[in-house]
Amino acid sequence: MTHQAPAIGCCGPVDTDAPLAVTINPEARVNVTRSGAPIGTLKPGEWHTLAVTVVNDAFVTGPLAVEAEPVSGLQLDLPVHELTGEHRQEAAFRVRLDAPTVVDVTLTFRALGALGGLANHSTVNLLLSAR
Amino acid sequence: MSEPPVQPLFASAARAVRKLQDLGDPLPAEAVTQLSKLESSSLSDAERRTQLETLLRPFVLLDVSIDEQGIASCTPGAAPPRLVQHGWRSFLVRVANPHRIEANLSAGNSGVYGVIDYQSHSARIALHDTLTVVPRIKDAWLDAKIAVPSELSGFEVEYKVISLYTRDDGIQQGGLSVFAADEHNHHSLSRSPLAVAGFRTNFELREYAASFDFDCAPAREIRLDIREPDGRSCMAAITVQDGQGRSYPSKAMRLAPDMFFHEHVYRATGEMILLPEGRYRVSAIRGPEYRPVLLETEVDAGTEAIPITLDRWVDPAGRGYYSGDPHIHAGGCSHYNVPSEGVTPETMIRHVRGEGLWLGSVLTWAPCYYHQKQFFSGESISPPADLEDPLMQAAQGMTWTPQPTDRDAESALRYDVEVSGFPSSHSGHLILLGLTDQDYPGTSLIEDWPSWNLPVLRWAKEQNALVGYAHCGVGLGVGTEELPNYIVPSFQGIGSNEIVVDVPLGAADFQCGGQFAPAAELNIWYHLLSVGFRTLMLGETDYPCMYDEGPGVGRTYVRLTEPPSGPQAIEAWITGLRESASYFGDGRSHVFDLAVDGDVSREHPLDTPGPVRVSATVAAWLPEVPPPPPAGRPVYSAPVGWHLERARIGTSRSVLVEAVLNGVVVASQEVVADGTEQEVAFDVPVEESSWLALRILRSVHTQPIFLEVGGRPIRASRRSAQWLHDSVDQLWKVKSGFIREDEQAAARQAYDEAQAIYRSRRAECETD
Numbered sequence: 001m002t003h004q005a006p007a008i009g010c011c012g013p014v015d016t017d018a019p020l021a022v023t024i025n026p027e028a029r030v031n032v033t034r035s036g037a038p039i040g041t042l043k044p045g046e047w048h049t050l051a052v053t054v055v056n057d058a059f060v061t062g063p064l065a066v067e068a069e070p071v072s073g074l075q076l077d078l079p080v081h082e083l084t085g086e087h088r089q090e091a092a093f094r095v096r097l098d099a100p101t102v103v104d105v106t107l108t109f110r111a112l113g114a115l116g117g118l119a120n121h122s123t124v125n126l127l128l129s130a131r
Numbered sequence: 132m133s134e135p136p137v138q139p140l141f142a143s144a145a146r147a148v149r150k151l152q153d154l155g156d157p158l159p160a161e162a163v164t165q166l167s168k169l170e171s172s173s174l175s176d177a178e179r180r181t182q183l184e185t186l187l188r189p190f191v192l193l194d195v196s197i198d199e200q201g202i203a204s205c206t207p208g209a210a211p212p213r214l215v216q217h218g219w220r221s222f223l224v225r226v227a228n229p230h231r232i233e234a235n236l237s238a239g240n241s242g243v244y245g246v247i248d249y250q251s252h253s254a255r256i257a258l259h260d261t262l263t264v265v266p267r268i269k270d271a272w273l274d275a276k277i278a279v280p281s282e283l284s285g286f287e288v289e290y291k292v293i294s295l296y297t298r299d300d301g302i303q304q305g306g307l308s309v310f311a312a313d314e315h316n317h318h319s320l321s322r323s324p325l326a327v328a329g330f331r332t333n334f335e336l337r338e339y340a341a342s343f344d345f346d347c348a349p350a351r352e353i354r355l356d357i358r359e360p361d362g363r364s365c366m367a368a369i370t371v372q373d374g375q376g377r378s379y380p381s382k383a384m385r386l387a388p389d390m391f392f393h394e395h396v397y398r399a400t401g402e403m404i405l406l407p408e409g410r411y412r413v414s415a416i417r418g419p420e421y422r423p424v425l426l427e428t429e430v431d432a433g434t435e436a437i438p439i440t441l442d443r444w445v446d447p448a449g450r451g452y453y454s455g456d457p458h459i460h461a462g463g464c465s466h467y468n469v470p471s472e473g474v475t476p477e478t479m480i481r482h483v484r485g486e487g488l489w490l491g492s493v494l495t496w497a498p499c500y501y502h503q504k505q506f507f508s509g510e511s512i513s514p515p516a517d518l519e520d521p522l523m524q525a526a527q528g529m530t531w532t533p534q535p536t537d538r539d540a541e542s543a544l545r546y547d548v549e550v551s552g553f554p555s556s557h558s559g560h561l562i563l564l565g566l567t568d569q570d571y572p573g574t575s576l577i578e579d580w581p582s583w584n585l586p587v588l589r590w591a592k593e594q595n596a597l598v599g600y601a602h603c604g605v606g607l608g609v610g611t612e613e614l615p616n617y618i619v620p621s622f623q624g625i626g627s628n629e630i631v632v633d634v635p636l637g638a639a640d641f642q643c644g645g646q647f648a649p650a651a652e653l654n655i656w657y658h659l660l661s662v663g664f665r666t667l668m669l670g671e672t673d674y675p676c677m678y679d680e681g682p683g684v685g686r687t688y689v690r691l692t693e694p695p696s697g698p699q700a701i702e703a704w705i706t707g708l709r710e711s712a713s714y715f716g717d718g719r720s721h722v723f724d725l726a727v728d729g730d731v732s733r734e735h736p737l738d739t740p741g742p743v744r745v746s747a748t749v750a751a752w753l754p755e756v757p758p759p760p761p762a763g764r765p766v767y768s769a770p771v772g773w774h775l776e777r778a779r780i781g782t783s784r785s786v787l788v789e790a791v792l793n794g795v796v797v798a799s800q801e802v803v804a805d806g807t808e809q810e811v812a813f814d815v816p817v818e819e820s821s822w823l824a825l826r827i828l829r830s831v832h833t834q835p836i837f838l839e840v841g842g843r844p845i846r847a848s849r850r851s852a853q854w855l856h857d858s859v860d861q862l863w864k865v866k867s868g869f870i871r872e873d874e875q876a877a878a879r880q881a882y883d884e885a886q887a888i889y890r891s892r893r894a895e896c897e898t899d
Contacts, residue, residue, distance in 0.1 A: 026497050026552030027464060027676040028605060028625050034282060036314045059557030059869055062623035071138065085557060085869060102135060102286060104142035112606055112624045127139060127284035
């Protein structure tokens with residue numbers, strides 16, 4: 001297996017249809033942003049999958065974890081995604097709202113356990129709506 | 132229609148309040164406390180919403196309403212429009228968005244063109260080489276920007292932050308407008324979403340801008356008369372805040388050499404800071420060899436200067452130990468969102484001098500490689516701390532002239548390379564110190580470099596460079612603090628990965644750390660030492676990637692007979708590392724004159740097994756009691772990395788000095804961290820050839836002294852040899868997929884040779 005990625009071109013915007021884009025810079029710092037792709041409206045009581053595109057400029061392997069502060073009425077299924085070191089991977093997590101409502105949830109992405117992002121760049125807030 | 136839920140409203144309010152705090156323009160503490168109580172109160176949602184809006188209304192400068200076409204109209208809020216000349220003030224913005232439009236907000240104003248590159252944290256002009264824009268900036272008296280995150284979530288009401296700059300003082304009339312750039316419904320091929328928003332808004336017949344009579348407080352340049360205790364002039368880190376906790380200059384926009392991610396700025400004796408009249412708290416420090424100096428001062432019409440005398444508690448250079456940080460950057464990471472450029476040597480030397488460092492190795496790496504490599508000269512330099520783009524800075528009010536100091540010649544930079552963001556970076560990031568040529572043979576692009584580290588290391592060593600691994604502990608944690616431990620790590624990250632191959636082949640000299648958990652960092656070093664290798668360990672910062680505070684958060688002290696200076700400063704320092712005593716850590720504790728039976732040599736042969744007398748002079752400084760917790764935290768927690776506060780024993784002022792023999796603590800002694808020099812001594816039995824060091828975790832660790840008994844090499848741990856051997860297997864499993872196919876055979880051969888050496892040394896070990 002060889003998945004040699006271009007070494008430069010890091011740190012730019014990610015071209016993706018996924019609502020979230022995670023980049024891991026060469027120093028293994030995690031940056032997450034909302035892309036232009038819409039999240040859509042959730043159906044109450046049903047799981048909704050949110051795609052995440054991961055661009056890994058650091059060859060980091062191992063877990064990419066997603067953490068969130070609890071929000072009433074919101075259930076999160078945040079599986080640990082296994083980074084293979086490949087330059088681009090697709091990941092996903094699931095959200096479910098119990099009832100018609102709108103919530104604002106803050107998500108933090110972490111690779112390598114101890115390392116966070118630069119400043120608050122590893123954190124993103126999402127508005128989730130169920131009707 | 133029912134009321135929208137209240138949780139998203141509180142979430143956005145809390146974010147905006149935190150943003151004001153981050154920008155150095157916090158709300159009054161009482162308002163923050165009330166907001167927190169309200170968020171968790173048992174009142175009805177309707178009552179909480181009403182009280183929240185009432186609580187924040189006095190701080191809202193701009194009320195924005197977005198219609199169904201996405202056009203934003205603004206009206207003045209209740210916050211007094213008070214600005215400060217040549218400074219930034221930040222305020223809340225309340226956005227009513229009943230049509231739930233997801234868009235990106237931008238601020239506009241009258242009289243200012245879009246000449247600032249807001250995509251760059253460096254606040255550079257968009258066209259770096261076009262200084263003709265400066266007159267336009269000079270002619271614009273007002274500037275405004277929406278703080279990130281500037282995206283509207285799509286909720287009906289949310290709070291944002293706007294920052295305003297004024298060039299002038301007095302009462303100034305001005306307008307503020309906001310544009311909502313909708314990327315989701317963008318159909319123009321010729322205009323960006325922001326251009327479309329501006330185009331549509333500007334053609335509105337109704338008034339969409341809010342008008343203000345801004346009350347702009349005059350600010351004057353106040354001279355900082357910074358002095359060493361002996362009266363000499365110098366550079367230092369200066370933090371200035373007013374009674375509300377606002378930082379000066381504001382962090383809302385800082386021009387190099389002032390960084391938005393610092394609370395402090397670096398100023399030399401006689402340099403200026405712009406302040407309006409008022410009362411200020413000033414703190415000054417020059418790295419960890421100094422205690423922070425705190426003072427309160429009133430700036431009034433008669434104030435011309437603020438006198439500051441630094442408080443040095445230890446002088447390692449006076450003992451012959453010279454500090455260096457082998458890993459700092461002038462571009463990438465926190466410096467910039469557009470990291471391809473970075474700052475100049477004149478800015479970097481200011482930061483290095485301000486932290487009292489003798490040497491700073493400015494490492495060029497991938498994001499800024501092609502721009503920053505122009506500063507490589509193969510020599511150490513100590514340039515004047517001039518301002519970058521002085522015309523641009525003058526247009527922003529920075530009209531002061533950089534001042535030389537008595538201590539300028541005591542700090543130098545050396546531009547070298549970190550192999551980070553290169554094809555071999557999966558094998559760990561290499562630091563190459565003291566290069567004479569920075570381009571790998573036959574390459575013109577980064578992509579051309581080898582895809583594993585050994586060829587790079589051998590090429591650098593041919594130049595007599597000192598070579599090793601950066602941020603050694605990243606990806607080497609194994610879930611235990613036990614040291615040494617024998618769990619093979621996953622090698623998932625960018626730590627000392629290929630070092631297990633390179634050291635036995637004689638190609639790697641050191642690893643750098645002092646940033647993460649000791650078990651993750653030191654374990655691999657201890658194992659290499661325990662099978663007889665002379666690997667060095669250095670303290671580094673990786674500024675501003677791992678740590679933003681400044682250069683020298685992690686540092687290395689090397690014993691030299693004379694100060695490192697001139698074009699060959701790094702070479703002298705490297706020679707000291709190879710041949711003399713050194714230690715690394717956070718600079719808050721120091722170990723001088725580590726000796727075995729009075730001998731400070733790195734190699735101390737013994738004829739026969741038996742006890743040795745280990746001695747050293749230790750100095751450490753902690754405040755008498757732990758610092759108070761930061762606002763919002765119940766207890767003080769020391770920073771993540773190495774920090775002497777983490778060595779404090781209970782609530783005492785004492786820390787533990789440990790003697791380590793072959794990785795195992797064999798003796799220890801408490802010392803009071805009151806800044807005085809204290810003698811420590813231990814009698815240590817030596818049964819076989821060994822290595823010995825002193826440490827105070829997490830603050831300082833010495834290089835080992837090697838004790839070969841009866842001429843036998845150090846083979847102190849069979850399990851260490853096995854761990855290293857097995858680590859090579861794990862490394863190949865994880866990393867070989869990243870090595871180009873045409874390099875795999877050579878890499879595999881090197882891995883095999885390293886394992887053969889470990890097997891041989893394992894067989895030579897007499898103890899487990």
